[in-house]
Amino acid sequence: MAQYSLVAGSVGLITLQNPPVNALSAVVRKGIVSTFERALRDPKVKSVVICGQNGVFCGGADIKEFGTNMSGPPLVPMIHAIEAADKPVVAAIEGSALGGGLELALGCHYRIAHSNARLGLPEVSLGLLPAAGGTQRLPRLIGIPAALDLITTGRHVTAAEALQLGIVDQVTDHKIVDEAVKFVLSVAGKPLDARRISTYPCPPLSDLDTVFEMVMQKVRQRAHGAIAPIACVQAVQAAATLPYAQGMEREKELMATLFTSGQARSMQYCFFAQRAVSKWSIPSGARWDTSMPRPVHKAAVIGLGTMGRGITVALAQTGLSVVAVETQEKQLMEAKQAMPGMLERGARRRGVSLTLHKITYSRDIRAVADVDLVIEAVFEDMALKKKVFQQLSDICKPGTFLCTNTSGLDVDHLASQTCNPELVVGMHFFAPAHVMKLLEVVYGPRSSPQAVATAMQLGKKMGKVSVAVGNCRGFVGNRMLKPYVEQAFFLLEEGATPEQVDGALEEFGFSMGVFKVSDLSGLDVGWRVRMADGFAEPGASSGPSARVRQGRRYSPLGDLLCEQGRFGQKTGQGWYQYDKPGGRVARSDPWLHSFLAEYRTRHGLVARRIDNQEVLERCLYALINEGFRILEDGIAAGPEDIDLIYVFGYGWPRHRGGPMFYAGMVGLTKVLQRLEHYHQAHPDVPFMQPCSLLRRLVASGSPPVHRWREVIKKVHSQL
Numbered sequence: 232m233a234q235y236s237l238v239a240g241s242v243g244l245i246t247l248q249n250p251p252v253n254a255l256s257a258v259v260r261k262g263i264v265s266t267f268e269r270a271l272r273d274p275k276v277k278s279v280v281i282c283g284q285n286g287v288f289c290g291g292a293d294i295k296e297f298g299t300n301m302s303g304p305p306l307v308p309m310i311h312a313i314e315a316a317d318k319p320v321v322a323a324i325e326g327s328a329l330g331g332g333l334e335l336a337l338g339c340h341y342r343i344a345h346s347n348a349r350l351g352l353p354e355v356s357l358g359l360l361p362a363a364g365g366t367q368r369l370p371r372l373i374g375i376p377a378a379l380d381l382i383t384t385g386r387h388v389t390a391a392e393a394l395q396l397g398i399v400d401q402v403t404d405h406k407i408v409d410e411a412v413k414f415v416l417s418v419a420g421k422p423l424d425a426r427r428i429s430t431y432p433c434p435p436l437s438d439l440d441t442v443f444e445m446v447m448q449k450v451r452q453r454a455h456g457a458i459a460p461i462a463c464v465q466a467v468q469a470a471a472t473l474p475y476a477q478g479m480e481r482e483k484e485l486m487a488t489l490f491t492s493g494q495a496r497s498m499q500y501c502f503f504a505q506r507a508v509s510k511w512s513i514p515s516g517a518r519w520d521t522s523m524p525r526p527v528h529k530a531a532v533i534g535l536g537t538m539g540r541g542i543t544v545a546l547a548q549t550g551l552s553v554v555a556v557e558t559q560e561k562q563l564m565e566a567k568q569a570m571p572g573m574l575e576r577g578a579r580r581r582g583v584s585l586t587l588h589k590i591t592y593s594r595d596i597r598a599v600a601d602v603d604l605v606i607e608a609v610f611e612d613m614a615l616k617k618k619v620f621q622q623l624s625d626i627c628k629p630g631t632f633l634c635t636n637t638s639g640l641d642v643d644h645l646a647s648q649t650c651n652p653e654l655v656v657g658m659h660f661f662a663p664a665h666v667m668k669l670l671e672v673v674y675g676p677r678s679s680p681q682a683v684a685t686a687m688q689l690g691k692k693m694g695k696v697s698v699a700v701g702n703c704r705g706f707v708g709n710r711m712l713k714p715y716v717e718q719a720f721f722l723l724e725e726g727a728t729p730e731q732v733d734g735a736l737e738e739f740g741f742s743m744g745v746f747k748v749s750d751l752s753g754l755d756v757g758w759r760v761r762m763a764d765g766f767a768e769p770g771a772s773s774g775p776s777a778r779v780r781q782g783r784r785y786s787p788l789g790d791l792l793c794e795q796g797r798f799g800q801k802t803g804q805g806w807y808q809y810d811k812p813g814g815r816v817a818r819s820d821p822w823l824h825s826f827l828a829e830y831r832t833r834h835g836l837v838a839r840r841i842d843n844q845e846v847l848e849r850c851l852y853a854l855i856n857e858g859f860r861i862l863e864d865g866i867a868a869g870p871e872d873i874d875l876i877y878v879f880g881y882g883w884p885r886h887r888g889g890p891m892f893y894a895g896m897v898g899l900t901k902v903l904q905r906l907e908h909y910h911q912a913h914p915d916v917p918f919m920q921p922c923s924l925l926r927r928l929v930a931s932g933s934p935p936v937h938r939w940r941e942v943i944k945k946v947h948s949q950l
């Protein structure tokens with residue numbers, strides 16, 4: 232609702248009240264309309280201030296209302312009425328003014344912000360555009376280039392930047408309502424015509440067509456198939472080329488298309504999924520709201536390779552004291568040299584100034600004796616990690632949490648090396664660890680609720696999307712990756728090329744196809760794992776049984792490339808070729824194509840024409856099927872956990888909502904049928920055998936994704 236009061240004798244104060252973010256629900260809109268009419272009617276009232284309760288102006292339209300029969304007064308006429316008023320209206324902004332919240336403020340005649348405020352039009356990240364006049368008013372106020380930047384990226388700006396851009400008229404450190412009242416009294420009686428943004432002409436820009444062409448090209452490239460950023464550009468183009476009223480019509484038209492698109496549904500699902508996974512619960516019964524995290528003031532990182540450096544930077548950026556340990560002199564020196572640059576670039580990326588970081592370096596693991604939490608990030612080798620955990624257990628003060636950054640080794644086995652296994656959890660970061668948003672927090676059967684809560688909270692502090700997952704080989708993300716990569720290899724054997732497979736996946740929306748990712752992360756990483764698992768053996772990749780391992784179909788293609796020293800970007804050759812070792816631009820490699828042709832001949836395989844539909848179905852449905860197994864095994868608590876892991880850690884396009892949500896969009900019956908079809912065609916590929924949870928969901932009438940947990944609960948209760 233909206234509360235009304237009269238202050239300073241002549242100012243009508245409207246306070247938005249809808250905790251926690253004062254979203255513009257139907258009741259709030261109704262409240263604004265009625266209180267505003269009251270203020271206009273009251274002859275005592277000479278001006279109006281609009282603010283939000285509890286330190287937040289407004290988090291925008293109520294996202295929960297989208298997809299329902301929206302009732303109550305619509306935003307656009309409400310904002311027009313505010314702008315048209317003949318009494319001055321000031322928006323008093325503190326906390327957030329986002330989406331519809333900022334659009335409401337843009338309808339006011341003046342805007343004052345507290346220095347803590349963050350403003351933005353983030354609708355694009357919900358698959359929408361700012362359709363309450365935002366695409367028409369913002370370019371008129373701050374010019375086309377700046378408006379395009381804010382609207383197409385959805386980025387939030389600080390009060391200081393908002394002032395610089397001209398979005399707000401004043402920034403204050405004092406109480407926002409007091410300042411706004413003072414301000415509105417000072418402008419009483421001044422003409423308002425020049426304060427109505429909708430009447431402004433769009434600031435002229437030379438060579439408008441070229442500007443929009445270039446922006447559109449850039450936005451399309453970044454969008455990976457998402458339609459909202461493109462609609463945002465089109466709406467701003469309307470602001471630049473049409474009178475306001477026609478521009479508003481165009482905004483409405485474009486919004487209508489987005490609003491009903493599957494993409495908007497997917498992205499809004501991701502928004503709520505992100506909040507849902509922070510409310511974690513694990514099979515032991517421990518939960519986010521009953522498990523108290525312990526404060527972490529000082530942390531340590533063991534091992535300063537690529538991952539260790541990134542983790543150290545991510546910890547230091549949160550203001551923690553960090554002890555960085557590396558036993559090898561050369562690696563330590565390199566890390567010391569690299570870290571300041573990483574911190575500087577990180578500050579620039581986050582738009583904050585570089586502060587003094589408290590990192591101390593040591594070659595001696597005993598330097599971690601007094602820290603609250605250690606993250607081990609040494610080479611991915613169980614024997615080495617075991618040794619480190621034994622040492623840590625001896626050295627660290629009682630109660631220190633011991634975390635491992637393993638990407639798939641048994642966390643419980645590491646815990647068993649220590650005197651206090653309840654203090655051990657996995658903290659699986661993704662490279663580069665100071666940039667990538669995902670963190671898998673891996674609990675073992677003995678991890679204490681406090682250890683899980685502490686790792687989850689530390690992740691949040693580091694700005695990560697932290698997802699609690701159970702302990703199994705590869706956890707969630709890497710476990711699902713295995714069948715996906717396996718299918719990609721099989722497709723090459725059957726006639727596809729890396730370019731075709733990657734092209735199909737990139738067209739689907741992945742920022743990089745599976746083979747480009749493999750080249751980037753290094754083919755040797757998977758090779759080492761396959762060797763440890765007894766799949767890849769030197770010499771076994773070319774014999775008559777090369778394509779069968781442990782009774783199932785196997786492709787030794789990756790092993791063969793590694794045997795040739797083709798490790799990807801780092802060696803300048805992998806599935807593609809690069810201009811030099813460390814090169815980044817993938818080029819098609821004729822050698823690889825002849826190698827594939829020879830390989831097929833050697834194994835009596837006849838290349839066939841494979842269409843992109845088959846590429847997508849085989850790679851994605853194999854991955855999704857494993858996702859269902861993970862849910863069935865209780866390794867992930869719900870589909871949201873899996874979806875966020877894929878969106879934030881594996882480049883799954885957000886506008887497709889994550890693999891499990893996508894399966895629901897495609898239709899579970901169809902996914903099941905296609906898996907059955909492919910399993911029949913490839914009975915020696917166990918990953919294609921449909922998971923029983925998927926069958927169960929289909930048998931239960933394919934409920935929507937938010938109801939899967941009920942079915943999963945039933946399955947677990949019957950075990």
Ligand SMILES: CC/C=C\C/C=C/C(=O)SCCNC(=O)CCNC(=O)[C@H](O)C(C)(C)COP(=O)(O)OP(=O)(O)OC[C@H]1O[C@@H](n2cnc3c(N)ncnc32)[C@H](O)[C@@H]1OP(=O)(O)O
Binds near residue numbers: 251295329357
């Ligand atoms: C018909 C349409 C016409 C016009 C176009 C207008 C469109 C819009 O305005 S779309 C909405 C645009 N706004 C946003 O995208 C902002 C979304 N919210 C946030 O970014 C953040 O919540 C925040 C920065 C405002 C606050 O962050 P934080 O303090 O970290 O809190 P949480 O994110 O955990 O949120 C707390 C709580 O509030 C719920 N919530 C937040 N924003 C909205 C919203 N706009 N509508 C509905 N609910 C919202 C969020 O889900 C959390 O709920 P739970 O506690 O139940 O998890």
